[in-house]
Amino acid sequence: xxxxxxxxxxxASGNCYKIRLTAALLETPxxxxxxxxxxxxxxxxxxxxxxxxNGRIPVLQIGDRFLPESNAACFWLADGTHLIPHDRFExxxxxxxxxxxxxxxxxxxxxxxxxxxxxxxxxxTEVQRALVPVKxxxxxxxxxxxxxxxxxxxxxxxxxxSLADIALYAYTHVAEDSGLFSLDDTPAVQRWxxxxxxxxxxxxMGV
Amino acid sequence: xxxxxxxxxxxASGNCYKIRLTAALLETPxxxxxxxxxxxxxxxxxxxxxxxxNGRIPVLQIGDRFLPESNAACFWLADGTHLIPHDRFExxxxxxxxxxxxxxxxxxxxxxxxxxxxxxxxxxTEVQRALVPVKxxxxxxxxxxxxxxxxxxxxxxxxxxSLADIALYAYTHVAEDSGLFSLDDTPAVQRWxxxxxxxxxxxxMGV
Numbered sequence: 001x002x003x004x005x006x007x008x009x010x011x012a013s014g015n016c017y018k019i020r021l022t023a024a025l026l027e028t029p030x031x032x033x034x035x036x037x038x039x040x041x042x043x044x045x046x047x048x049x050x051x052x053x054n055g056r057i058p059v060l061q062i063g064d065r066f067l068p069e070s071n072a073a074c075f076w077l078a079d080g081t082h083l084i085p086h087d088r089f090e091x092x093x094x095x096x097x098x099x100x101x102x103x104x105x106x107x108x109x110x111x112x113x114x115x116x117x118x119x120x121x122x123x124x125t126e127v128q129r130a131l132v133p134v135k136x137x138x139x140x141x142x143x144x145x146x147x148x149x150x151x152x153x154x155x156x157x158x159x160x161x162s163l164a165d166i167a168l169y170a171y172t173h174v175a176e177d178s179g180l181f182s183l184d185d186t187p188a189v190q191r192w193x194x195x196x197x198x199x200x201x202x203x204x205m206g207v
Numbered sequence: 208x209x210x211x212x213x214x215x216x217x218x219a220s221g222n223c224y225k226i227r228l229t230a231a232l233l234e235t236p237x238x239x240x241x242x243x244x245x246x247x248x249x250x251x252x253x254x255x256x257x258x259x260x261n262g263r264i265p266v267l268q269i270g271d272r273f274l275p276e277s278n279a280a281c282f283w284l285a286d287g288t289h290l291i292p293h294d295r296f297e298x299x300x301x302x303x304x305x306x307x308x309x310x311x312x313x314x315x316x317x318x319x320x321x322x323x324x325x326x327x328x329x330x331x332t333e334v335q336r337a338l339v340p341v342k343x344x345x346x347x348x349x350x351x352x353x354x355x356x357x358x359x360x361x362x363x364x365x366x367x368x369s370l371a372d373i374a375l376y377a378y379t380h381v382a383e384d385s386g387l388f389s390l391d392d393t394p395a396v397q398r399w400x401x402x403x404x405x406x407x408x409x410x411x412m413g414v
Contacts, residue, residue, distance in 0.1 A: 053352060054311075067299055069306040076299035089272055092283035095302075099276040102310045104261075127341060130334045145260060 005077070006031045006061040008051050012118075013037070014110055014170035015070035016058040017205045021166050022074045024203040026081055030060075038118065071098045074163050083163050090158035097156045097164035100142070101171075108139030110171040112178040136180045143175065147186035154195065161199060169196045174205065212284070213238045213268040215258050219325075220244070221317055221377035222277035223265040224412045228373050229281040231410040233288055237267075245325065278305045281370050290370050297365035304363045304371035307349070308378075315346030317378040319385040343387045350382065354393035361402065368406060376403045381412065 007023075007030050009016035023030045035041040035057055043055045052059045052068045059066050060073035067073050078084050085091045112135050115124055124132075146168065149156065156164040173193045175181040183190050196202070214230075214237050216223035230237045242248040242264055250262045259266045259275045266273050267280035274280050285291050292298045319342050322331055331339075353375065356363065363371040380400045382388040390397050403409070 053355060054307075062296060065296055067296070067303055069303040069310075071306050072299050072303035075302050076295065079295050079298065088283065088286050089269060089274070091286065092274055092279050095282050096274055096276040096279035099278050099306070099309050100261075102306055103276075103314075107310075107314070127334070127337045130337065134334060148260060 004029050004031045006033060007073075008033050008035065008042075008057050008059040008061060010035055010037045010042075010057050011206070013057065014113075014174065014205070015106070018070045018167055018170045019058055019060060019073045019077065021170070021203060022077045022083065022163065025083065025161075025166070025199060025201045026077060027201060028077055071102060071163070071167050074098075074166060078163055082160065083166070085158040085160075085162055087158065090162075094157040094162045094164040098167045100145075101164075101167045104138065104145075105142040105168065106171060108135040108142060109175050109178075109181065111135060112139060112180050113171065113174060116178040116180065132180070139175070139181060140185070143172065143181060143183075143186050143189060146172070146192075147188045150188035150192045154192070161196065165192070165196055169193065170205070173197075211236050211238045213240060214280075215240050215242065215249075215264055215266040215268060217242055217244045217249075217264050218413070220264065221320075221381065221412070222313070225277045225374055225377045226265055226267060226280045226284065228377070228410060229284045229290065229370065232290065232368075232373070232406060232408045233284060234408060235284055278309060278370070278374050281305075281373060285370055289367065290373070292365040292367075292369055294365065297369075301364040301369045301371040305374045307352075308371075308374045311345065311352075312349040312375065313378060315342040315349060316382050316385075316388065318342060319346060319387050320378065320381060323385040323387065339387070346382070346388060347392070350379065350388060350390075350393050350396060353379070353399075354395045357395035357399045361399070368403065372399070372403055376400065377412070380404075 007016065007019055009032060011034060037057065042057050048055055052066060054068055056068065058070050058073060059068045060076060062076065067076055085094055112132065115128060155161055156168060172189060176183055214223065214226055216239060218241060244264065249264050255262055259273060261275055263275065265277050265280060266275045267283060269283065274283055292301055319339065322335060362368050363375060379396060383390055
């Protein structure tokens with residue numbers, strides 16, 4: 001068994017990328033194991049029994065323990081480091097943006113990217129097709145809320161980059177992939193995207 | 208301005224209840240301000256400008272700072288207390304269940320409760336009606352994943368009650384309200400519900 005944490009992942013997933021980016025900014029080595037979700041490789045009996053009963057990636061393996069949920073894995077990696085604010089309010093506020101990401105942003109911005117680019121509009125179910133405009137509107141509202149905040153703050157929580165920025169960077173910087181969002185509508189978000197990408201140790205998504 | 212944190216809430220909401228339950232178990236006094244979401248009281252210009260640009264409750268006000276997202280508010284209240292595990296893995300694992308709650312549980316179990324009991328099946332949009340069976344299936348999967356875990360553990364993360372239990376208790380113990388879930392299917396969840404309710408300082412949802 002490796003001494004390093006093992007990331008069970010699908011490299012094109014923004015949720016997996018969050019964890020790689022956190023590890024990169026912290027210079028923490030991790031081992032990577034790739035699964036092709038399009039071929040159902042996270043739904044095999046072996047994966048469900050030995051990695052995660054939820055059948056989803058990412059999962060961060062630490063020794064013989066398994067941590068699903070991307071933002072929880074980022075928290076484990078960054079616990080005690082500068083990526084989690086020391087101030088009590090800012091720490092909770094960082095989590096506020098991370099819960100916002102999972103509830104208001106990812107199910108809209110990331111899901112539409114997956115539907116339009118991976119599944120393809122012609123292969124969507126009828127319910128999914130009916131949801132496209134609903135998710136587009138909700139995704140725009142999420143990006144706009146970020147933009148309002150970033151128009152007057154460099155980072156989402158506190159004076160420096162934190163896990164909140166990493167969690168939201170993952171799917172925001174590729175929001176246009178779905179063809180349904182334009183980052184031209186959110187100039188403060190665009191400047192923040194450049195700020196994240198300029199951080200020492202930054203790695204791009206495809207790597 | 209009150210010295211106590213102020214909870215901006217709608218009392219029937221499980222997301223607001225999580226925060227009250229956390230405060231009660233910690234014996235932390237909070238002030239409560241009620242808004243009727245059915246009358247749009249969180250969408251007024253005053254609320255959007257002075258409480259939360261997201262137009263949603265709960266928001267926890269700490270002095271002149273505002274914290275949206277129920278699970279972040281619980282974290283602020285419990286930071287440094289026994290409701291957050293000291294062990295690094297267990298702390299991240301607690302967050303894992305809290306992110307699971309917001310991504311896999313609340314949008315299904317809580318949304319169906321709201322749709323069926325507050326809005327009413329006849330007033331749902333066509334898209335919402337088409338989503339009922341989709342959300343019912345996903346909600347059952349979430350409850351079943353909890354049940355598998357609780358069949359062999361007393362609490363969701365670590366050896367004692369934590370914020371993970373509080374976050375998931377809120378909508379799980381009223382999951383049957385929608386008429387679409389039966390807790391008879393998840394006996395370990397039923398025993399855990401009784402365990403949470405037996406905690407010293409516990410307050411019920413309607414209070």
